[in-house]
Amino acid sequence: MSLEDEILRLKRDRNAVILAHNYQRPEVQDIADFVGDSYGLSVEATKTGADVIVFCGVDFMAQTAKILNPEKTVLIPSRHALCPMAMLLTKNELEQVQKNNPGCETVLYVNTHADVKALATCICTSANAPKIVSQMKTDMVIFGPDANLGYFVSKTCDKKLVYAPEAGFCPTHHQIEMVDVERARKKYPNAVLTVHPECQPQVQDAADFLGSTTQIIKYCVESDEKEFIVGTEMGIIHRLEREAPGKKFYPISEMAVCPTMKNITLEKVRNALLKNRFEVEIPKDVMDRARVGIQRMMDLSK
Numbered sequence: 001m002s003l004e005d006e007i008l009r010l011k012r013d014r015n016a017v018i019l020a021h022n023y024q025r026p027e028v029q030d031i032a033d034f035v036g037d038s039y040g041l042s043v044e045a046t047k048t049g050a051d052v053i054v055f056c057g058v059d060f061m062a063q064t065a066k067i068l069n070p071e072k073t074v075l076i077p078s079r080h081a082l083c084p085m086a087m088l089l090t091k092n093e094l095e096q097v098q099k100n101n102p103g104c105e106t107v108l109y110v111n112t113h114a115d116v117k118a119l120a121t122c123i124c125t126s127a128n129a130p131k132i133v134s135q136m137k138t139d140m141v142i143f144g145p146d147a148n149l150g151y152f153v154s155k156t157c158d159k160k161l162v163y164a165p166e167a168g169f170c171p172t173h174h175q176i177e178m179v180d181v182e183r184a185r186k187k188y189p190n191a192v193l194t195v196h197p198e199c200q201p202q203v204q205d206a207a208d209f210l211g212s213t214t215q216i217i218k219y220c221v222e223s224d225e226k227e228f229i230v231g232t233e234m235g236i237i238h239r240l241e242r243e244a245p246g247k248k249f250y251p252i253s254e255m256a257v258c259p260t261m262k263n264i265t266l267e268k269v270r271n272a273l274l275k276n277r278f279e280v281e282i283p284k285d286v287m288d289r290a291r292v293g294i295q296r297m298m299d300l301s302k
């Protein structure tokens with residue numbers, strides 16, 4: 001029996017659903033029931049009748065799935081699938097920033113751990129961050145952990161942001177430089193430049209289209225253009241080629257790879273289902289508090 005067939009059999013036996021982030025390896029995306037961004041996948045999970053969710057993504061994503069589906073078993077196939085950006089903001093550090101800025105509301109990117117989310121007024125994604133921050137009641141808003149996403153928010157909203165931490169970033173997106181933009185523009189003169197707001201400000205400013213992974217996919221599928229430079233993690237190109245056959249997609253840089261996302265392999269997906277590993281466990285009170293900010297985001301994004 002092939003590995004793929006074994007996974008499908010185990011999935012049926014356990015009444016499981018497999019969710020894969022847009023940055024996962026192509027073969028993991030292909031075995032998944034749903035492929036999407038972190039928040040979209042968690043919401044998707046709430047709609048299924050599955051008992052088990054296998055989340056092929058990184059730690060904070062699997063945690064969000066658990067928070068939204070507390071009665072289900074949520075598995076993350078690798079213990080090493082840890083997001084370095086989420087690690088940049090600890091509960092203690094956020095508490096200190098909140099203490100130094102009393103009265104400010106706090107908006108946190110979904111790329112944070114559950115105990116940190118529990119301290120937020122509201123959660124946001126890269127797709128809805130400006131909309132969420134602009135609806136906060138205070139003029140000054142604590143925002144974290146991604147200062148590049150904060151730049152994107154500041155461009156369209158008049159709130160003053162206090163960053164927690166001071167200069168957080170995603171290593172995969174932050175390393176994309178203007179030299180990559182210039183090289184790609186020269187090599188593919190007819191291509192449209194799409195960029196994720198986790199990229200540095202100057203790279204964002206150079207983009208023809210700026211948006212979240214889901215927004216980039218929608219834009220490329222619906223656009224009349226035929227060639228696109230992809231300014232985000234390279235794994236999304238597999239999804240783009242599936243969704244928009246006939247169009248051409250070029251990575252902005254061969255270095256735009258998130259190593260922890262690539263930690264999950266088909267073998268690990270099989271082992272997750274077979275050996276029930278690794279189960280996401282979060283204390284109930286933390287989940288309950290973290291869910292408040294997530295629910296608020298859902299209400300404010302309508």
Ligand code: SF4
Nearest residue numbers: 083084085170172258
């Ligand atoms: S691409 Fe960046 S934000 Fe996403 S999981 Fe990797 S390190 Fe974290």
